Amino acid sequence: MEQFIQGMPKAELHLHIEGTLEPELMFEIGERNGVSIPFASVDEVRKAYEFTDLQSFLDIYYAGANVLLKEQDFYDMTWAYLQRVHAQNVRHVEIFFDPQTHTDRGVPFETVITGIHRALEDADRQLGISSRIIMCFLRHLSGEAALATLEQALPFKHLIVGVGLDSSEVGHPPSKFTAAFDRARDEGFLTVAHAGEEGPPAYIWEALDLLHAKRIDHGVRCVEDDELVDRLRQERIPLTVCPLSNVKLCVYDRMEDHSLKRLLDAGLCATVNSDDPAYFGGYMNENFLAAQRGLDLTRDEVVTLARNAFEATFLEPARRDALLKELDDYVAAG
Ligand code: HPA
Ligand code: ZN
Numbered sequence: 001m002e003q004f005i006q007g008m009p010k011a012e013l014h015l016h017i018e019g020t021l022e023p024e025l026m027f028e029i030g031e032r033n034g035v036s037i038p039f040a041s042v043d044e045v046r047k048a049y050e051f052t053d054l055q056s057f058l059d060i061y062y063a064g065a066n067v068l069l070k071e072q073d074f075y076d077m078t079w080a081y082l083q084r085v086h087a088q089n090v091r092h093v094e095i096f097f098d099p100q101t102h103t104d105r106g107v108p109f110e111t112v113i114t115g116i117h118r119a120l121e122d123a124d125r126q127l128g129i130s131s132r133i134i135m136c137f138l139r140h141l142s143g144e145a146a147l148a149t150l151e152q153a154l155p156f157k158h159l160i161v162g163v164g165l166d167s168s169e170v171g172h173p174p175s176k177f178t179a180a181f182d183r184a185r186d187e188g189f190l191t192v193a194h195a196g197e198e199g200p201p202a203y204i205w206e207a208l209d210l211l212h213a214k215r216i217d218h219g220v221r222c223v224e225d226d227e228l229v230d231r232l233r234q235e236r237i238p239l240t241v242c243p244l245s246n247v248k249l250c251v252y253d254r255m256e257d258h259s260l261k262r263l264l265d266a267g268l269c270a271t272v273n274s275d276d277p278a279y280f281g282g283y284m285n286e287n288f289l290a291a292q293r294g295l296d297l298t299r300d301e302v303v304t305l306a307r308n309a310f311e312a313t314f315l316e317p318a319r320r321d322a323l324l325k326e327l328d329d330y331v332a333a334g
Helices: 002-007 023-033 042-047 054-065 071-086 099-103 109-127 143-159 174-186 201-209 220-224 226-234 243-248 260-265 284-295 299-312 317-333
Strands: 010-012 090-097 130-138 162-166 190-195 215-218 239-241 270-272
Touching: 002 284, 002 299, 010 284, 010 299, 023 042, 023 071, 054 099, 071 090, 071 109, 090 109, 090 317, 099 109, 099 130, 099 143, 109 130, 109 143, 130 143, 143 174, 162 174, 174 190, 174 201, 190 201, 201 215, 201 220, 201 226, 215 220, 220 226, 220 239, 220 260, 239 260, 243 284, 260 270, 260 284, 260 299, 270 284, 270 299, 284 299, 299 317
Parallel strands: 010 090, 090 130, 130 162, 162 190, 190 215, 215 239, 239 270
Antiparallel strands: none
């Protein structure tokens, strides 16, 4: 099974690029930029990654992002991620970035998007990995701040396929961002939103009804609401599930308790993703394998998860269908 997962063509749809910053690169970039990190060594950083909930993770994640100042920093971080997932047979990625984490420290929007985009272009040419970029608003900040960030993004609209919503969920419902998402859709952006990770099913309803989300990021708490599960199935709304993240942040005590198997049994379009792999202990293959083992998933279920992801991409149909065929050929050969 491990070998099958390793070789399987995959798409990643829920990945925060700031969450791919491994401690070694964090130190390297921090040193060259003269930014100190509140840890003495790489080992000390890794030891600090004992999280109890989403906020305890976010506090450390935002501290780590402080080392990123120059375009080359964003390039190097993105390129390191792409090389890792290339070795895992990931064929397409749709990555989130959090502009406000950087612009609020005085780093220009252009610096961030240019560095990330340049690495993605190189990955397309050199590694055969296609990609899309999604810009997330930080939900612990105001709706007005999200609108201001959207304005800053407009000159780079051609590089950004959609907008999303991340950071501290509870107490910051999707409804807080109705105006920003209305404006974003008027400008032609697709929309997604984190919902139902720590927050209640009601936040998933809001993400669908108010933000017109095309995909729900996490969404694992939908299983608490039968009517919502019916809707997600009928409208075939993809859920970008992140198994290791959910266990690391104590959404579930053990992988055996994760709702992923129930989502598949209910006929939902569930996918497997890594969220913040430098912090949660694994990239795509590790997430697939941990979920497969913890939930005793069959090979067919593993393939369904991979197929769902290709179907849920924001790709043009020709590339999407070519990737689906790669997967079918792989399964037929195995
Ligand atoms: N949830 C909310 N915000 C985030 C996450 C997450 O899993 N990762 C990075 N920012
Ligand atoms: Zn996330």
